[in-house]
Each structure stands twice: as structure tokens, then as C-alpha cells.
Amino acid sequence: MAVTLAEVAVRAGVSPATVSRVLNGGYPVAGGTRTRVERAVEELGYVANASARALAAATSDLVGILVHDIADAWFGILGGSLQGALDPAGEGEARRLSVVCNTQGAPAAENSYLALLEGQRVGGVVLTGAAAEDPEHTAALTARITRMAASGTRVVLCGRPPLQVPAALPVATLVFDDRGGAFRLAEHLLALGHRRIAHIAGPPGLSATRERLAGHREALRRHDPALPEACAALTVHAASERSAGYDAARELLRRGEPFTAVAAAGDTVAAGVAAALREAGLRIPEDVSVAGFDDLPFSQDTAPALTTVRLPLREAGVLAAQLVTGRRALPPGGITTLPTELMVRGSTAPPPTARRAP
Template identity: 35%
Template sequence: MSHSPDRHDQTAASGSGEGQSRGKPTINDVARLAKVSKKTVSRVINESPFVKQKTRDAIKAVIAELGFTPDPQARALARRKSFLIGLVYDNPSPQYVVNIQRGILDALEGTDFQLVLHPCDRTKPDHVARVRAFVQQHKPFGLILPPSVSEDELLARTLDEAEVDYVRIASVQLDSPSRMIRTLDGEGAAAAGRHLAELGHRQIAHIHGPLSFRSTHERRAGFERALHEAGLSLQPDMAVEGGYTFEGGVTAAEQLLNQPSPPQAIFAGNDEMATGAYVAVRRAGFRIPEDISIVGFDDTPIAGRLWPALTTVRLPIREMGSAAARLLLATANGAVARQLVTFEPEIVVRGSTATPHKA
């Protein structure tokens, strides 16, 4: 069955009703004061290009004056989209993905929106085509893109061309404030470096994530900056990739411990790798923190469950997911964010770090 686009747009944009003249302003109020039809107001709300700029400006001025806010769910219908928020991710850390999901669900609680997941593999040549197919099939209200999917410029351009709203979470600003949640990963890693240097460690190693992740480079750069401030440096043989996974952390730590001069301390780029480092360090007969101090990144639940509890850099991942969902809904509702939403990590000192052991 076919539907009239104009009638559909009118109904969708009107929100909670058309006959109200008191209380919450309606599309009728906007049309009356702007001296245009409801259909024209609906077209402006739904970003139709078929409205003259002068008329568009007049309608937007009335909307601002009245404080009229169309229901984002209704706008989704007008744009022929579902009530689904898509999380598109390619992240080797399961806990990171779980925390992002929890944050999004926090923001969607009490609404009609639901979360749908789309795991992907950026190394595959048809990665972007698969995301495009997902969008065409589910017609999501919008997408949330955590690292490293958020760093894919080809994907961002593809979503723009498909007129799909999205919010990116990344360690650097890649887009406008309406489409970005920025995490200051470099500052958090610098805090880890300062902490270890202040304890008196001099032979400090770093287990980093995949080189395809911007966060890997941001965290390493921040860490090295802090070491440089303390008159130290990260030696080439003290930097090993761990892939952001537990298994990678085990392997990387074993490589570091096999060096002629094993490190006094290890900064792992996430808690998964730090947990792997615990295993390798103990297998090698070293004690934590008496022989080797370990610092992680993210402050996932495992950090407080290890023994001794892991000193780590807390990145509020759940809050980031919630903020991304709220930003997506606000942007789709016509709001334009002027200020970048930023999350700054902080170090949480626990039992896995101490002053160097004196032989």
C-alpha cells in the first residue's frame, strides 16, 4: 500500500497532536504564526530542500521563539526510518563493547528506541558495503561508531551519502561537535607515565594496541610525553604490540620479560592486555608489584577483581555510550551541538604499582 508523503510528513512532524493551542506548542501554532501551511513546516522540520531559504528562516525563527520540539520518534517516521539505534563496532576488547552498550541502553531507557548490534571486521575489503547493507535492511534511526570504526573516513562519507545520522567516539576530533564524542586518551596515558616515573621507575615498557587504531598512537604519544617530562624515554625494545587482547598481552609481556634487562614497570594500553601481562609476569616468577609494576587503561570491572587490584586509567566508557546516544537523538531532533563533548580520563591507583624493589 502506498502512502501520501505530504500527509505522512505532516503527521510525523506534529508530535503529540495537532489540536492543542495551549501548553506545549504544536505544529499548528508554528504554521499559524509563520503564516504557512503545516506541510511547509513539516518539510522544514524534515530538512526537505523544496522550501525557499527565506521561508525556511522564518519558520525556524518561529520554532525557536515557541520552543517547539518535534518528537524524535515522529521525525524518524517522517524520514522513513525505524526506532533502532545501531552500534557498529570492530573492537577486540569485549568489555569495552559491553560498557558502550550499557551506556546506550541507559540513554534509551523510557523511549521506544531499541539497540541493534552490528559487529564488523575493518580488515575485510567489503567492510563498508556490509555496513551499507545493514543500513538498507534495518533503516536505523542512526548509528553510534566507537573506535576503530569511528576512524573510518570512507564509512563516514558513505553514511553521509546515505543520509544516515551518526555519532563517532574517538580520541581525536574527526567531525563536527554534533557528530563527535572525544576522549582524551593521550592525557590519560600521560597520567600513567607520570605515575610510574614518580614512583621511581626508570626501565618502563609499553604494551600497545593495534597500529590501525588512532587510540594506540594517542596513548603511546601521551605516555612518551610524560616520560620525556621526567627525563626518561621509551626504548624501542620496550614497546611491543598486544593487539588490545588478553592473549596479546600475555605474548607481549613474555617478549618484554625475555629482554636482557626486563622492565621494572609495564604500561598496557588497555586492561585486557594488562591482565595478560599479570599471567606472563607470574609465570616468569616475578611478583606484582614488588618486582614489576603494571598499569592498565579503561578501568573495566576486571581491574578491581585482579590480585593485587590493577592500577589503571579510568575512561568512563559507559558514560561515553550514553552521551553518544543522547547526542544522536538530539541531533536528529534538530538540535545543533556547538561545543564538543569531551571525556578526560583519570588514573585510579590501586595495588599493582609500587616503588621499584631494592635487591
């Protein structure tokens, strides 16, 4: 038979209300009293009824974290940082239970998990990764997030564009400067002397793909208005796996269009690109420069080390945790743009023709 809160109160020699205060956190309780209650809870094996607590309050202490693929290093770093930062910041703060939902980037799965979390009166939700740019899905997502936020759920959108929700609702958006990062990477390749720059973009229909491709093309256009068209045949869309980068590079080689540099949508994709180029007998960077995006940990350990664009994934995770727990106030307008940083390493160099020039 389940132990009741009243039984814990008798064992600790306090009132049931005091036990409730200790378990819920956020209320001042003397240290000695808190210790007696916690000891009684442990000795009796008391388990709080989360469902009853959720019904009594507007929301529960559950935080849902939606990722595309937890096995992907991008989401693993961000999600791990976020989950670690959810730990109580002080003695009076309650511990939160987090659940990671793997959507594989599918809008239907995203909707289904949000519906389940809404049914649990979840206290907070963090949606990570690029958003599917489908008007019907965006409308449905906006309606659900608006409803959840209005009932007290804190929502953080991390790495995706903001939704059109009422300004008064507890919804925050953390946006990576994908466009600026892609622009600076293309500028770097152009400054080295590259003009035939291949671009392996992410899957079509995703917000990050659109932003990075736009930044890449803008840098080409500013350097020479004819360059975007000249490099159009050197653009390939690919998924985020290493094998997708390998296949995309093989497709570029099959097309027979000359190129001296490859800007990949991610570091994992860039690793696949490098493997395909080496298999074809090409040296990096002597024959072809290769660059990535994200600055995942392994990018410094490749041979040569990978030039890439750093996304502040760990910092974003901490900030998302602070926002979803209410430790940090919502930013003005609800939106925070996180800067990207170009990391120049050994995988990029001037093209062969430039090195041979006197």
C-alpha cells in the same frame, strides 16, 4: 492476512490518523484515546510496516551500533549503556529498535554494515571504538557518513577522531582523552622512581594506539629527553585479548632488556601480563609494577588491585544515546572530549632499587 491500520482504527473507535499518531509518537494524544488504540493494537496483533514508514519519512526508527567485538568488556559496557539509554525518555517519544553490528575492527566490515544501514534509511548510527587510520578507508567513511547525515541520519562517533564533514550536518564526536590518560599513568610510574618502563601498546594503525603511545612517550620525554630512546626496546604492540598480553610479556622477558614496570594498553591485556610475570617467578608489585587502561570492573578485584586509567564508558554510552536521538543538542564544533582519570591501586609501587635505598 495482515491486520491493517484501518482495522485498528475501527476497533479503537478513532480515525486512522489518530492511530498513526499513537504509533509514531511525538504527537499529543489524550490518555484514554492512547489506551484504546494500544489495546486494539494488542488484541488484533497489528504490526507496523517499518519499511513503509521509512519510505514515508526521511529515516526509520532504527539505530545501528557498530562495535569491534561485543564480547570485549569495553564494548559490552559502552554498548549496553547506550542501548539502555535509547529507551523512550517520555510518553510522547517512540521506541527505537537498535541493532548491534560486530565488525572485529575491520574497515571492510564497517563499510558493509554502514551500507546495509544506509539502505534501511536508518535513523541513527553510533560508531564506537578506535578508528583504523587508513586514508582510503577514512575518505570512503567520510563520504558515506556525509551522505547519510545529509539525508537525516544522526551520526555519533564514540571513542574515535572526528571526520571532516560539513558543520551543519547532525554528526557528533565523543573523544576520550587517551593521550592525557597515558601521560598521567606514565607520570605516576616515573614519580614512583621507575625509569625502565615497558609499554605494551595496542595494534598499530589505530587512533587510540597512536594517542596512548604519544602520551606515554611525552611523559618520558618531559622527565628526561633520553628516556623515550632508552625505553624504545621495551615497547611491544599487541591485540586486546588477555592472551595477547601474556604473549607480549613473554616477548619482553625473552628480549632480556631489564624493566621494573609495565604499562599495558588495556586492563584485559594487563591481566595477561601479570600471568606471564608470575609464571616467570616475578612478584607484583614487589618486582615489577603493572598498570592497565580502561578501568574495567574486574580491575578492582585482581590481586593486587590494578592501577589503571578510567574511561567514562557508561557515561559515554548515555551521552551517545542522547545525541543520536536528538534529546541533546550537538556540542559547539560537534566535538566533546571526555576526561580520563588515573586510578592508583596496589599493582604499582616503587621499583626494588628505590625500596632498598636508605
